Amino acid sequence: MVFLRALAIAAGMVLFATASSSQELKIGLSAEPSAMDPHYHNLTPNNSLLSHVFERLIATDEKQRLLPGLAESWKVVGDTVWEFKLRQNVKWHDGSPFTADDVIFTFQRAPNVPNSPSSFAGGVKGKTVTKVDDHTIRISTEAVAPTLPNDVATIMIVSKKHGEGAKTEDYNSGKAAIGTGPYKFTKFTPGDRIEFERNDAYWGAKPKWTKLLFKPIPAGPARVAALLAGDVDMIEDTPTADIERLKKDPKVQLSQGISNRLIYLFVDHARDVTPFAKAKDGAETKNPFKDKRVRQAVNKAINRDAIVARVMEGVAVPAGQFLPDGYFGISDKLKPVAFDAAGAKKLLEEAGFANGFKLTLHTPNGRYINDAKIAEAVAQMLTRAGIETSLEALQPSVFFTRASQGGPNNTPEFSFILVGWSSGTGENSGSLVPLVNTFDRAKGTGTANRGRYSNPEVDQISAEALRTNDDTKRAALLAKATEIAIEDVALIPLHYQVNTWAARKGLSYKARSDEFTLATDVTEK
Amino acid sequence: MTAYLLRRLMQTAVVVMVMSVIVFFGVHVIGDPVWLLVNPQMDQRDIEAAVRALGLDRPIWEQYVYFVRGALQGDLGRSFIFGEPALTVIVQRMPATLELAVAALVMAIVIGIPLGLYAGLKPQHALSKIIMAGSIVGFSLPTFWVGLMLIMVFAVMLGWLPSTGRGPTATYFGITSSAFTLEGLRYLFLPALNLALLKISLVIRLTRAGARESLQQDYIKFARAKGLTHGRIVRVHLLKNILIPVVTVLGLEFGNLIAFSVVTETIFAWPGMGKLLIGAIQTLDRPVIVAHLIIIVLLFVVINLVVDVLYTVLDPRVRVARQTA
Numbered sequence: 001m002v003f004l005r006a007l008a009i010a011a012g013m014v015l016f017a018t019a020s021s022s023q024e025l026k027i028g029l030s031a032e033p034s035a036m037d038p039h040y041h042n043l044t045p046n047n048s049l050l051s052h053v054f055e056r057l058i059a060t061d062e063k064q065r066l067l068p069g070l071a072e073s074w075k076v077v078g079d080t081v082w083e084f085k086l087r088q089n090v091k092w093h094d095g096s097p098f099t100a101d102d103v104i105f106t107f108q109r110a111p112n113v114p115n116s117p118s119s120f121a122g123g124v125k126g127k128t129v130t131k132v133d134d135h136t137i138r139i140s141t142e143a144v145a146p147t148l149p150n151d152v153a154t155i156m157i158v159s160k161k162h163g164e165g166a167k168t169e170d171y172n173s174g175k176a177a178i179g180t181g182p183y184k185f186t187k188f189t190p191g192d193r194i195e196f197e198r199n200d201a202y203w204g205a206k207p208k209w210t211k212l213l214f215k216p217i218p219a220g221p222a223r224v225a226a227l228l229a230g231d232v233d234m235i236e237d238t239p240t241a242d243i244e245r246l247k248k249d250p251k252v253q254l255s256q257g258i259s260n261r262l263i264y265l266f267v268d269h270a271r272d273v274t275p276f277a278k279a280k281d282g283a284e285t286k287n288p289f290k291d292k293r294v295r296q297a298v299n300k301a302i303n304r305d306a307i308v309a310r311v312m313e314g315v316a317v318p319a320g321q322f323l324p325d326g327y328f329g330i331s332d333k334l335k336p337v338a339f340d341a342a343g344a345k346k347l348l349e350e351a352g353f354a355n356g357f358k359l360t361l362h363t364p365n366g367r368y369i370n371d372a373k374i375a376e377a378v379a380q381m382l383t384r385a386g387i388e389t390s391l392e393a394l395q396p397s398v399f400f401t402r403a404s405q406g407g408p409n410n411t412p413e414f415s416f417i418l419v420g421w422s423s424g425t426g427e428n429s430g431s432l433v434p435l436v437n438t439f440d441r442a443k444g445t446g447t448a449n450r451g452r453y454s455n456p457e458v459d460q461i462s463a464e465a466l467r468t469n470d471d472t473k474r475a476a477l478l479a480k481a482t483e484i485a486i487e488d489v490a491l492i493p494l495h496y497q498v499n500t501w502a503a504r505k506g507l508s509y510k511a512r513s514d515e516f517t518l519a520t521d522v523t524e525k
Numbered sequence: 526m527t528a529y530l531l532r533r534l535m536q537t538a539v540v541v542m543v544m545s546v547i548v549f550f551g552v553h554v555i556g557d558p559v560w561l562l563v564n565p566q567m568d569q570r571d572i573e574a575a576v577r578a579l580g581l582d583r584p585i586w587e588q589y590v591y592f593v594r595g596a597l598q599g600d601l602g603r604s605f606i607f608g609e610p611a612l613t614v615i616v617q618r619m620p621a622t623l624e625l626a627v628a629a630l631v632m633a634i635v636i637g638i639p640l641g642l643y644a645g646l647k648p649q650h651a652l653s654k655i656i657m658a659g660s661i662v663g664f665s666l667p668t669f670w671v672g673l674m675l676i677m678v679f680a681v682m683l684g685w686l687p688s689t690g691r692g693p694t695a696t697y698f699g700i701t702s703s704a705f706t707l708e709g710l711r712y713l714f715l716p717a718l719n720l721a722l723l724k725i726s727l728v729i730r731l732t733r734a735g736a737r738e739s740l741q742q743d744y745i746k747f748a749r750a751k752g753l754t755h756g757r758i759v760r761v762h763l764l765k766n767i768l769i770p771v772v773t774v775l776g777l778e779f780g781n782l783i784a785f786s787v788v789t790e791t792i793f794a795w796p797g798m799g800k801l802l803i804g805a806i807q808t809l810d811r812p813v814i815v816a817h818l819i820i821i822v823l824l825f826v827v828i829n830l831v832v833d834v835l836y837t838v839l840d841p842r843v844r845v846a847r848q849t850a
Contacts, residue, residue: 028689032804034606041606042564115608117562117579121571168608190607191618192691192796215690217794218804221673222689226794229680229688366807397809400560424566434566444568 025209025519028223030237032216034117036188037171038156038179039110042118047154048516049214052196053093054156054179057084057103058149062512062521063326064260064426066149070098070157070180074149076469077138082148086135090203092159093178093185100131105160113168123154146469150425182207182520191216196519212519227252227502234503236517240315240369246502255501257511258317258324261422262431263368265361265378265492267295268415270452276360276415280388285357289415293351295489299337301344301385302378308495311373315500319493321486322423322431324513329428329465329478334486336493344385356386362403363418365393369497375418378494389416403450412450420497421448426514428478432462436490453490457481530830537826544822548815549592553585558605558809579605592815601819602812606805611816615798621691622790622797624702626782628717629724630775636721637728638771644729645736645767646759656729663726672719672792679715687712689794716793720786724778731774735767773832780828784821 031045038050059069071084090098107129111121127148128140141148159178166176177185182204183196196212215232217223220239224246226232238246238254246252267289268274274287288294304318317324318336348356359382363375372393379389394402399417406413423430438454439446445459446452458481465477486493501509501517510521559576567575576582580591592602601611644653680688692712695705703709739745740763748758787799794800798817805813 035608040608041562042567043562115578115603117559117575117605117608118564118567119571119575121574122564122567189796190614191800192621215794217689218800219791219794222676222792222794225673225676225681226689229676229684231680231687231689395556395807397556397558397561397807399556401556404560405557421565424564430566434568439569441569444570447568447572448565 023209024211024213025234025522026213026215026232027517027519028217028226028232028235029214029517030216030218030220030223030235032191032218033194035168035172036174036177036185036194037113037168038158039106039113039120040116040168040171042120042122042154044515047156048518049194050156050179051181051516051518052183052212052520053177053181053185054158055181056153056156057086058153060153060426060514062257062510064514066153069153070103071152074152078140079144079469080142081138081140082145083132084137084139084152086137087203088135090180091201092161092180093199094159094162095201096159096161098157098159098180099134100137101134102157102160103137104129104131105163106155106157109158109163110155115168120155123151127151144467144469146466146471146474147425147427147429150427150430153426154424183212186211207520208523209519224502227504230504233507234501234509234517234522236499236501236515238500238502240313240500243315243500244313251505253503253505253508255503255509255511256315256498257513259422259497259499259515260323260327260426260513261368261420261497261515262319262322263316263371263374263418263420263494263497264319265298265494266417266419266451267298267492268412268451269454269490270411274415275413276362278358280355280358282358287415288351288353288357291351292489293347294353295492297344297347297351297385298382298387299489299492300340300347301387302337302381302492302494303339304336304494305339306381307374307377311370311377312495312498315369315498316495317498319495321482321493322421322435323428324496327423327426327428328471329432329475329482331479331483331486333479333483341385348386353386356388359387359389359416360392360414361389361416361418362392362394362399362414364396364399367396367399368420371418371420374494378418412452414450417450418494419448419450422514428475428482429462429466432458432478432481432485433466436485437462451491453485455485455488455490458485458488458490533826533830537823540826541819541822544818545592545596545815546589548818549589549811550585552809552811552814553588556809557581558811561808562605596819601816604805604813605810606808606813611812614813615801615817615820618796618798618801620701621703621795622783622786622799624704624713625717625720625786625789625795625797626779628704628713629721629782630779632717632721633724633728633775633778637725638732640725641729641732642736642759642764645733645740648733648737657733660726660729663722666722668719668723668788669792671722672716672789675715675719676792686715688715691796716789716795719793720782720789724775724782727774727778728771731771732767735770736763739763739766773836776828776832780821780825783824 033046033049034041038054056069057071059067061067070087072087074082074084077083086100092098107124111119111124126142130138132138162176162178170176172188174185182199182202184199186195186197188194194214198207198210217226223235224242227235247254268287271287273284277288279285308316308318320336321331321334323330361375361379363371365372375391379391382389402413403417404412421431421435433445434448436453437445437459439449439452461477461481465474468474499511499515503509506525508523563572563575580588595602604611604614607614640656644656647653676688679686692703692709693706694701694703694709697705704713748762787803790797790799791803802817
């Protein structure tokens, strides 16, 4: 790869072969969407791409703040009832009008798509949609649901006329892929390309590009080469190794933005003896992470600035909590923990680990940007502090199975892991509840709590926040719960990823924190 | 002959059975695809529902019995990722791979045979030495590296050819291929060359070795003594004889081209079966992996069978040997 980079520097002097016409935009995607059905697979590549064709009642801006979409406004009309005013004069791509019936149909269809590997049930669950008139609906819930607008903002609305009885195959063929969005579906060739054309009857601002072509190019170097060769106008998920060089390339314009994805370390909070932490001589020992001082020591032994500067080549931001600045419900008191090797050693001594201990860090390899390299740096930093850390990097499929349910009775297997998390709702309860609330299958909390952290105080305040419709009060409660969990070192935040889009000179992209790549946000200077 | 074919068919069934068992249980041991399929935000109950929907909550042997029952009726299961029948997903991508393999094969023949023949006829010539050195390079360089270099040189630096993907297609005689359009050929050239490089080297070496060996043989000397021109000796007598092993090897290599175009397809984002297989392995899309490998096994068996049968037709000695055996 080094050689490729060297050669590419030379290539920087060469002009782009074909400057594509200003009307068509070609985008190189890092992952291929699995279907054109907006309710088939709830995963970023699908949700991002289909946002061009379909719209949601509530849209989100580049920082995941809520904006009017197909709904002009929404408000609470009772403790458990929300009223949405739908936009008038919105037409489906076939010319038929958009009404409340389409919304009701969508909420029925979304959780019930056959063969869906990851359904939209989560956003729809516990919500009953009723029609008030053609352009007013009410959504009622069983309990108070302050994050209902965030849930609604995940569901793409489909046409009742075309969606009734339609299977995922009908969306892939284009038969049912009729939306209200700024672009119309033209063609989907699996593995090869997705083509859209402009919807001239769009209700919102007229889209700039007449045609869109998306090409899935999963290999990072090939994606960069496609941009440099002029085969595509823009690529997403630019490999960090190439960013420095592309920055200097006069033909390329980079757009960067902090993402909502936190990279963090989880320790085993639950077991008294944890399998991957051993005494220096290899003998069994009590779980060192049960002692808060050990967790604090790990926190201090890590040099986040060095990881960001060296491993991430500057393309990341050190983290001190679950979400970066600007998000709803975060704490303004929490800052990244400073590197303090002496302090770490002292804490270990106090905890009775003056000689340190042996530890294995497990990490996925290829799931997050530079994941295994970050883990390598962490292992070295901990070893220097006295915790002799070895590293085991695993295929993501293997890692997540074992990290989630590889132990006895489907409990998490590992003692110390590196993982990432992004808040699906775009606010702090979407991180707090799955990550550091007690794992509870019935309540649906702690889904991603692979450290099995459990703190009644955090649980109680989080639950209270989710019963509070008042935004100011809820934000304060979420911040408080976060502060308690972080102070208790429930997990060890490392950094927030920064996403990089690279485009040909003259184009710029409004970088989004949710990692969506939207042609409507690509502008020409 | 019928007994022979039947025996081959039985062997094939056993191979497919064993392979499917290994892959089925192997993928199961690696991990659970659910954790890569589901949205991380889903709660435990929804994740369990997804597991049930994919049938992954059943014991693995039960899943296998279910799979075999379907397979016997021609249903190899649905892709976990795409939700469509695995066979459909693969067949959709097959034309792109076949097109690439055929193009690579043609390149191997068109480039390999003349160069090999030249090197065989004039072994001391400087050009021959360059050809042979080149073939060693072709053998030893890793495909992924050559692919990246081809992209860097021809697409990025020179800008002559596109770097990625498949071009527009056209349909003639019921075959849809990007090789039928000029633009499509531009897209096809680099990946096909990358895939062909190894085969070109192979053909050069085979042709050269064959030529050098045949030149020493009596029938060539006799033809010379008869006063035939050099050109006629090479074209009619020599080439005909050395082509037999070349054609045999290429026949078998064609299977390799289809089955193992994985690296080339990944680098050039070529929408074929190889790119699909890599994606399926990364996401543990078991139905697609199993179906893909079954297709490949069948393909190899068929190619081997055809080569065997052709042998008996072409070479009387083989026929006699089989009859007496």
